[in-house]
Amino acid sequence: MDCLFCSIIKGDIPSTKVYEDETVYAFKDINPMAPVHILIVPKQHISSINDVTEENSAVISHIYEVAAMLAKELGISESGYRVVSNCGADGGQTVFHLHFHILGGKKLNVTMC
Ligand code: 5GP
Ligand code: ZN
Numbered sequence: 001m002d003c004l005f006c007s008i009i010k011g012d013i014p015s016t017k018v019y020e021d022e023t024v025y026a027f028k029d030i031n032p033m034a035p036v037h038i039l040i041v042p043k044q045h046i047s048s049i050n051d052v053t054e055e056n057s058a059v060i061s062h063i064y065e066v067a068a069m070l071a072k073e074l075g076i077s078e079s080g081y082r083v084v085s086n087c088g089a090d091g092g093q094t095v096f097h098l099h100f101h102i103l104g105g106k107k108l109n110v111t112m113c
Contacts (some may be wrong), residue, residue: 005041005097023059035105036074046098049087076104
């Protein structure tokens, strides 16, 4: 399967790693939209939120634990940040390996759509 984020997780495509454990990988977004812009992805290939099931959803709560830990480490836990996962064409998803954007380090726009 040809998947950009699977290749990044494998190390076939370089990335700036921020955190890694058995089930998740976190790295800097190549085109940052805020001073802090990290992507957290499950190592297991899940295409989008549409493919989250009872069998694979444990990694999602773990991703939120990692988000909280990284926010603290990156100094944005007190100032605040946003966690976003785009799904499908209308949601603006461009890479079809489930990922969570962590955005912070500035006052973000409040528009939801
Ligand atoms: P989406 O639009 O699917 O929600 O988010 C995909 C994100 O992946 C975008 O913010 C984009 O900048 C980022 N991205 C795309 N290609 C690469 C890459 O090769 N390396 C890194 N680090 N980020 C990438
Ligand atoms: Zn993948």
